[in-house]
Amino acid sequence: MSNPRPVNRLRTAAPQPASSRSGRSPRVDSLIRQRPWLLRVGQLLIKLLLLALLISFGWVVLLKYLPVxxxxxxxxxxxxxxxxxxxxxxxxxxxxxxxxxxxxxxxxxxxxxxxxxxxxxxxxxxxxxxxxxxxxxxxxxxxxxxxxxxxxxxxxxxxxxxxxxxxxxxxxxxxxxxxxxxxxxxxxxxxxxxxxxxxxxxxxxxxxxxxxxxxxxxxxxxxxxxxxxxxxxxxxxxxxxxxxxxxxxxxxxxxxxxxxxxxxxx
Known part of the structure; x- marks a missing residue:
């Protein structure tokens, strides 16, 4: 009867640092924790930019057919x-x-x-x-x-x-x-x-x-x-x-x- 194969625990995945899970550097994470409003402002700016792009695109499409x-x-x-x-x-x-x-x-x-x-x-x-x-x-x-x-x-x-x-x-x-x-x-x-x-x-x-x-x-x-x-x-x-x-x-x-x-x- 063969003995079970020992587990190589050295090959188990090492815990990932917090920065890789969030996609941000520890310095940025620390700054956001200290000033949480920065994250909200950034998200708002991104939404406004996307909205502006959508409106401008629709505006151009509309004026393709309507008189200026x-x-x-x-x-x-x-x-x-x-x-x-x-x-x-x-x-x-x-x-x-x-x-x-x-x-x-x-x-x-x-x-x-x-x-x-x-x-x-x-x-x-x-x-x-x-x-x-x-x-x-x-x-x-x-x-x-x-x-x-x-x-x-x-x-x-x-x-x-x-x-x-x-x-x-x-x-x-x-x-x-x-x-x-x-x-x-x-x-x-x-x-x-x-x-x-x-x-x-x-x-x-x-x-x-x-x-x-x-x-x-x-x-x-x-x-x-x-x-x-x-x-x-x-x-x-x-x-x-x-x-x-x-x-x-x-x-x-x-x-x-x-x-x-x-x-x-x-």
Whole structure:
């Protein structure tokens, strides 16, 4: 009769330290025991962050299908006009992409973001070029794509900060993922500031040319695009020599890109 095999007690599992069971270091555990409210605050912040992500995602999905009737910039311009005692009426008229002249769509792409059909929200080549040029320029030039401009115009407040820039990156990624290029361009053509209290190419076309955006000519569309860098300084109705020169440059770029065919596969 064989004797039972002795148990090797040296191979039994050693008790785990408290830090490995909680997933935290002893120092963190000690701090939480001394200040238990820290754990509650941390949990609350995580819940708020998750809630904010969920709301922002739902907001972007909703605006994929609904007209963008108001933006923070529109509200800001209206409040400024009221504070100065001026007429604060906003000129805006949401118009579907199909009812806007493709000359207008091509003009803003030729002027603002020629890589728009190809990039995923950010033109890194343009960003690198801007960084190099801004080392010697008195007035720095931006490198924002149309997607970035839509993200900050529709979802964010007016101003400059690291928080706003981070949110701009976040919303740019979301609209590229959820909306797609045609919707982004449609929103841009409707919310871009085109003159004093004037937003979108439809409102600009009716206010300054006297007809719907559907009938914009190449020159008219190029002039609207020419004032976009600063529509409060440059005028569509009374174009300066600079605006006229820029209009001609944009018209040439529209031809070089191949005309309306450039945007066929958005």
């Amino acid at each position: 009737s108001i933006t923070p910039l529109m509200i800001s311009r209206k409040m400024e006009a009221k504070a100065e005692g001026h007429d604060s009426k906003l000129y805006k008229d949401w118009t579907p992409y199909e009812e806007i002249s493709k000359e207008a769509a091509l003009a803003v792409v030729a002027s603002e973001d020629q890589a728009f059909p190809r990039h995923w929200g950010f033109d890194f080549d343009e960003i690198q070029d801007a960084i190099k040029e801004n080392k010697t320029r008195k007035r720095p030039r931006g490198a924002s794509t149309i997607s970035q401009q839509v993200a900050k115009n529709v979802f964010l407040w007016n101003g400059r900060s690291y928080l706003r820039k981070g949110l701009e990156v976040y919303f740019t990624f979301l609209i590229e993922l959820i909306w797609g290029k045609e919707r982004i361009l449609e929103v841009y053509l409707n919310v871009a500031e085109t003159g004093p209290l004037t937003f979108g190419v439809e409102a600009a076309s009716r206010r300054y040319y006297g007809h719907a955006a559907k009938y914009l000519t190449r020159t008219e569309a190029a002039r609207i695009a020419a004032v976009l860098p600063n529509p409060r300084l440059f005028s569509i109705k009374k174009p300066s020599a600079y605006t006229q020169k820029r209009t001609r440059q944009i018209s040439r770029q529209m031809r070089y890109l191949g005309g309306r065919r450039y945007l066929e596969n958005l």
